[in-house]
Amino acid sequence: MALFDAFASVAQALGSGRRAEIVDLLAQGDRSVEEIANEISQSVANTSQHLQVLARAGLVRSRREGTRIFYRLASDRVADLWAAIRDVAVSHVAEVSVLADEYLGERDGVEQLSAEELERRLARDQVVVLDVRPEPEYRAGHIAGARSAPLDELPSLLAKLPRRREIVAYCRGPYCVYADDAVRLLRERGLKALRLDVGFPEWHRAGLPVEIAS
Amino acid sequence: MALFDAFASVAQALGSGRRAEIVDLLAQGDRSVEEIANEISQSVANTSQHLQVLARAGLVRSRREGTRIFYRLASDRVADLWAAIRDVAVSHVAEVSVLADEYLGERDGVEQLSAEELERRLARDQVVVLDVRPEPEYRAGHIAGARSAPLDELPSLLAKLPRRREIVAYCRGPYCVYADDAVRLLRERGLKALRLDVGFPEWHRAGLPVEIAS
DNA sequence: TAACTATTCAAGTGATAACTTGAAAATGTG
DNA sequence: CACATTTTCAAGTTATCACTTGAATAGTTA
Numbered sequence: 104m105a106l107f108d109a110f111a112s113v114a115q116a117l118g119s120g121r122r123a124e125i126v127d128l129l130a131q132g133d134r135s136v137e138e139i140a141n142e143i144s145q146s147v148a149n150t151s152q153h154l155q156v157l158a159r160a161g162l163v164r165s166r167r168e169g170t171r172i173f174y175r176l177a178s179d180r181v182a183d184l185w186a187a188i189r190d191v192a193v194s195h196v197a198e199v200s201v202l203a204d205e206y207l208g209e210r211d212g213v214e215q216l217s218a219e220e221l222e223r224r225l226a227r228d229q230v231v232v233l234d235v236r237p238e239p240e241y242r243a244g245h246i247a248g249a250r251s252a253p254l255d256e257l258p259s260l261l262a263k264l265p266r267r268r269e270i271v272a273y274c275r276g277p278y279c280v281y282a283d284d285a286v287r288l289l290r291e292r293g294l295k296a297l298r299l300d301v302g303f304p305e306w307h308r309a310g311l312p313v314e315i316a317s
Numbered sequence: 318m319a320l321f322d323a324f325a326s327v328a329q330a331l332g333s334g335r336r337a338e339i340v341d342l343l344a345q346g347d348r349s350v351e352e353i354a355n356e357i358s359q360s361v362a363n364t365s366q367h368l369q370v371l372a373r374a375g376l377v378r379s380r381r382e383g384t385r386i387f388y389r390l391a392s393d394r395v396a397d398l399w400a401a402i403r404d405v406a407v408s409h410v411a412e413v414s415v416l417a418d419e420y421l422g423e424r425d426g427v428e429q430l431s432a433e434e435l436e437r438r439l440a441r442d443q444v445v446v447l448d449v450r451p452e453p454e455y456r457a458g459h460i461a462g463a464r465s466a467p468l469d470e471l472p473s474l475l476a477k478l479p480r481r482r483e484i485v486a487y488c489r490g491p492y493c494v495y496a497d498d499a500v501r502l503l504r505e506r507g508l509k510a511l512r513l514d515v516g517f518p519e520w521h522r523a524g525l526p527v528e529i530a531s
Numbered sequence: 532t533a534a535c536t537a538t539t540c541a542a543g544t545g546a547t548a549a550c551t552t553g554a555a556a557a558t559g560t561g
Numbered sequence: 562c563a564c565a566t567t568t569t570c571a572a573g574t575t576a577t578c579a580c581t582t583g584a585a586t587a588g589t590t591a
Contacts, residue, residue, distance in 0.1 A: 106492060111334040112332075112410070115332030118329030118332040120318060121321075124321045127321070161410045180408055181409075184398075188324055188327050189324055191327050191394050192327045192375070196374070199320070202323055203320055
């Protein structure tokens with residue numbers, strides 16, 4: 104049946120780990136082909152072909168800016184779809200939790216906080232929120248009230264952080280290592296740190312307060 | 318990256334039109350291998366292999382009942398994922414609306430009604446709701462207040478239908494032909510008929526009132 | 532136990548996918 | 562206009578997938 108083949112073509116576009124990585128990355132915001140290639144550790148030619156597969160399936164769109172071409176997700180619905188895939192994988196693929204632990208490192212010391220709970224504590228001004236992604240991503244958009252603290256600059260910012268208040272770190276998504284690394288680093292220094300269980304794109308899509316570059 | 322490969326494996330399982338058809342069908346309820354094979358017009362051996370791909374990806378589960386094996390969706394999350402895929406396909410794959418029109422037939426005469434609107438009109442007792450799926454599916458679960466009117470028995474039920482009240486037909490999902498066929502048939506006979514824009518599984522997952530077999 | 536039914540397994544074939552390499556386009560700069 | 566940069570295209574190789582056919586398995590029934 105041609106109609107179901109058409110539906111399946113959307114799923115098939117996401118049926119490659121490399122393309123899944125690309126979609127996860129583009130959920131952060133636009134990227135040029137070269138940037139994407141670097142992030143997913145693939146050749147530019149290969150990345151370009153993956154991007155065209157995604158474009159043909161309607162998942163991403165591109166725009167030219169001088170000599171570069173930037174890709175972005177076609178709409179929020181695509182991010183919703185990506186979230187639905189992760190949901191199913193987490194609840195039904197036993198392998199995923201093992202791989203996630205492996206990828207994120209020892210998680211014993213890393214406590215998680217839900218978006219709802221963070222919103223409540225933010226409203227009561229009980230927490231300090233750190234955006235530990237690279238600074239350009241913070242500049243493109245971040246959780247309202249968060250301050251930028253890229254992982255590699257975190258050690259030099261330690262002195263400025265409150266020692267008694269709770270510190271919540273977040274980054275690109277639930278499977279982004281930056282926040283876990285940040286929490287471990289902060290806890291080693293004796294601060295009360297935990298991580299948000301999602302990332303900026305999920306927070307944004309949930310309609311929670313953000314500050315976005317105009 | 319192994320973690321993203323694991324996520325992608327879920328998408329890949331849905332990346333075949335036949336398997337998409339199976340998931341769409343299982344959203345209606347459990348089915349034996351043979352039933353599924355008939356519905357998707359494939360050999361039993363081939364269907365069995367598709368089912369095992371879906372099972373390996375964690376999308377379906379099976380149980381034995383005597384000599385038969387019944388498959389079902391692993392959870393509501395899988396139905397959510399399937400809906401997310403259709404959403405993306407409808408909004409970003411131009412081909413889909415063409416194929417859907419082709420598959421569902423000339424839709425000029427087939428007016429659609431949203432689930433919210435139907436709920437409102439049901440509450441005010443303004444409409445008659447017809448479940449035009451095969452009777453066993455009606456028996457397994459249907460919209461609260463709907464009466465069973467399988468497509469092939471519809472002509473014989475015509476006399477019992479009210480000629481002035483609005484009649485709303487629904488079936489398996491937004492891309493199920495039964496409801497469209499029913500609406501066209503009823504309108505030809507001069508009744509005021511339209512279709513629900515979704516099917517029973519979507520209605521159920523939205524938390525709207527249903528009657529389910531115990 | 533033998534015969535039967537529903538499902539799964541195994542092997543084979545043709546089609547499609549992922550990645551590499553090297554060349555071609557398209558745009559911008561000196 | 563020549564030249565550099567970024568991206569895309571084309572061709573080739575290896576691996577994987579969908580479907581078929583025929584046999585094997587696991588329950589059920591006589």
